[in-house]
Amino acid sequence: MASLRSFLRSGKTFVILFVVTSCASVFQVNVRDALNQAMDEELERDERVFLLGEEVAQYDGAYKVSRGLWKKYGDKRIIDTPITEMGFAGIAVGAAFAGLRPICEFMTWNFSMQAIDQVINSAAKTYYMSAGFQTVPIVFRGPNGSSAGVAAQHSQCFAAWYGHCPGLKVVSPWNSEDARGLLKAAIRDDNPVVFLENEMMYGVPFELSEEMMHKDFVIPIGKAKVERQGTHITLVSHSRCVGFCLDAAAVLAKEGVECEVVNLRTIRPLDVDTIEASVMKTGNLVTVEGGWPQYGVGAEICARIMEGPAFNYLDAPAVRVTGVDIPMPYAKILEDHSVPQIKDIIFSVKKVLNM
Amino acid sequence: CRHEAASVVVSSRSYADFTPEATFDIKKVDLHRLEEGPPLTSTLTREDGLKYYRTMQTIRRMELKADQLYKQKIIRGFCHLYDGQEACAVGIEGGITLSDHLITAYRAHGYTLTRGGTVREIMAELTGRREGIAKGKGGSMHMYTKNFYGGNGIVGAQVPLGAGVALACKYLGTDQLCVSLYGDGAANQGQIFETYNMASLWKLPIIFICENNQYGMGTSVERASASTEYYKRGDFIPGLRVDGMDVLCVREATKFAADHCRSGKGPILMELQTYRYHGHSMSDPGVSYRTREEIQEVRSKSDPISMLKDRMLSNNMASVEELKEIDIEVRKEIEDAAQFATTDPEPPLDDLCSHIYANEKSFEVRGATPWTKLTSHS
Numbered sequence: 253m254a255s256l257r258s259f260l261r262s263g264k265t266f267v268i269l270f271v272v273t274s275c276a277s278v279f280q281v282n283v284r285d286a287l288n289q290a291m292d293e294e295l296e297r298d299e300r301v302f303l304l305g306e307e308v309a310q311y312d313g314a315y316k317v318s319r320g321l322w323k324k325y326g327d328k329r330i331i332d333t334p335i336t337e338m339g340f341a342g343i344a345v346g347a348a349f350a351g352l353r354p355i356c357e358f359m360t361w362n363f364s365m366q367a368i369d370q371v372i373n374s375a376a377k378t379y380y381m382s383a384g385f386q387t388v389p390i391v392f393r394g395p396n397g398s399s400a401g402v403a404a405q406h407s408q409c410f411a412a413w414y415g416h417c418p419g420l421k422v423v424s425p426w427n428s429e430d431a432r433g434l435l436k437a438a439i440r441d442d443n444p445v446v447f448l449e450n451e452m453m454y455g456v457p458f459e460l461s462e463e464m465m466h467k468d469f470v471i472p473i474g475k476a477k478v479e480r481q482g483t484h485i486t487l488v489s490h491s492r493c494v495g496f497c498l499d500a501a502a503v504l505a506k507e508g509v510e511c512e513v514v515n516l517r518t519i520r521p522l523d524v525d526t527i528e529a530s531v532m533k534t535g536n537l538v539t540v541e542g543g544w545p546q547y548g549v550g551a552e553i554c555a556r557i558m559e560g561p562a563f564n565y566l567d568a569p570a571v572r573v574t575g576v577d578i579p580m581p582y583a584k585i586l587e588d589h590s591v592p593q594i595k596d597i598i599f600s601v602k603k604v605l606n607m
Numbered sequence: 608c609r610h611e612a613a614s615v616v617v618s619s620r621s622y623a624d625f626t627p628e629a630t631f632d633i634k635k636v637d638l639h640r641l642e643e644g645p646p647l648t649s650t651l652t653r654e655d656g657l658k659y660y661r662t663m664q665t666i667r668r669m670e671l672k673a674d675q676l677y678k679q680k681i682i683r684g685f686c687h688l689y690d691g692q693e694a695c696a697v698g699i700e701g702g703i704t705l706s707d708h709l710i711t712a713y714r715a716h717g718y719t720l721t722r723g724g725t726v727r728e729i730m731a732e733l734t735g736r737r738e739g740i741a742k743g744k745g746g747s748m749h750m751y752t753k754n755f756y757g758g759n760g761i762v763g764a765q766v767p768l769g770a771g772v773a774l775a776c777k778y779l780g781t782d783q784l785c786v787s788l789y790g791d792g793a794a795n796q797g798q799i800f801e802t803y804n805m806a807s808l809w810k811l812p813i814i815f816i817c818e819n820n821q822y823g824m825g826t827s828v829e830r831a832s833a834s835t836e837y838y839k840r841g842d843f844i845p846g847l848r849v850d851g852m853d854v855l856c857v858r859e860a861t862k863f864a865a866d867h868c869r870s871g872k873g874p875i876l877m878e879l880q881t882y883r884y885h886g887h888s889m890s891d892p893g894v895s896y897r898t899r900e901e902i903q904e905v906r907s908k909s910d911p912i913s914m915l916k917d918r919m920l921s922n923n924m925a926s927v928e929e930l931k932e933i934d935i936e937v938r939k940e941i942e943d944a945a946q947f948a949t950t951d952p953e954p955p956l957d958d959l960c961s962h963i964y965a966n967e968k969s970f971e972v973r974g975a976t977p978w979t980k981l982t983s984h985s
Contacts, residue, residue, distance in 0.1 A: 336798075379964065382741055
């Protein structure tokens, strides 16, 4: 970068353009920066967008996701709140009622439980109750699910709880492309969106193309993506577990098993069509999630497959890989055994394929 | 023809005989963290007096009609009636404008009216019909109009929502404010104290109003609150305790509060001491936790409509016939609305899944069985 700058200063313009073009085709962006840039661009694009939450302004964000935004946009648009989730979530929803487009950050989604009434009863249901009179263009975002060593009260996955409720859109990005495109889409959406990030993914870099870096790059909410084509079995996942599925697929490929990996991207509305098409192609299904098994995302997917045309294509019952059905323990060895690991995915695939 | 003649007689009287305006002494307001309060007198014009009378009477009769329809099982579910508290809704509206914002809890029919709804669409919502103000999708507690955010069913939740509306007013640089109402029961909610804090920190243009009708469902204020001085509960927020049965008191206090907000001083809190004649809802007869004598005493001594009527008549601001004429018109309006609300058809089943998302193309919604495929329209 420094050499590029001195090159520019030297005045050799057209040579520089050539250099810049050929360098600019791919960007290494981690998830945190992808989220940051998405918010920055949307704040710039629409004056009604603003961010509120604990430590989002002067601290640059508890996880630095909002780094630099307060410096750029000031107190009016980046607001530090007291530690009063129910109150500030309600304030955010009220601001959305009155025409603003708030981004309400929960430091982690665990704390959203203090405010869940505002998310569900004030935000999700209002458009319906008012028969289309009152819109609620709000994004609730923050890290969801397990982290590292933060124990039971700070490790819950809320995909299933929020995914249960009509009126909400629930989005769960995996990589930087997802984070960027889905957050922009969420902010531009006129409906309440629950945006489930993952702390462990914040620091992970991914390649973004020039097209993805465009300020109007959005990913449609409600569309899953096939991350890896396969023929023998479908792996459906969301958030961090998508990466595990791809890792498991790489190992299984060496044994001649080709896994198709579907990245849900959106929990609600669920893209059943993409999942069905994949299952109808492969004949086998394993779902992978970090959350608990009972009444979870995988349970919903299996039920939908049972109820739809893809059932007739299954060669074996569909199976779920999930977090262990316990509150998250602290000790590393216990924590490691509380979450789905790559070996669990490989084991389940082999079981389903009767290998 | 006779009616026409009578109104000609009335109007020819009005120019000659009626007092165009009069000034009334109103009860002193208790103050918290305020050096001065609203004035001790209020000037009422004949025009405003007739308007307040008509509106309060409309609310009264509309609520009584709702009572009737509920007992006939034409209205079902929740129905929280406002009769007795009319001076609050009407007085508040007298102190702000329709470009200001307002949000309240579930005892909301009166506010839906003062905020621009019609009796017809309110009643049709109560009976769950397609011409209801929320197309039958909301019911008693979920009615909305421009700058009126309901109608909210969860006790206390409306207060932070109101602060959010106020934040938007400040953010967008308008001169508008938001009135955020709650009851004596809700006054103990934690989220209200969270809202007091943020509204004060950020100097939001919000008027918190506690409608203290003495009872939170079946629990009297003494049994629910360690401090029943609700106007002081905002602590660092200046407060006023106001006679909520006197529409002029409420109006003057609201004007005072609105000036406070609009001058950038931040939030202010008003406690309106009022009373509901009905029980908490239609499922509550309202006499197990209070005596019939108490209800009767309030009716005879403090009824808001009677108070206004007596003031106007004794100051020659209106005639008995004129007010009776208004009563008749109101009764007719309510009858027509009730008739409409009972005969308008129920919402079409096509509407079942509509209004899930805004500005979205139609999508499929799962019905009660996997084979029932329904469609949602925005």
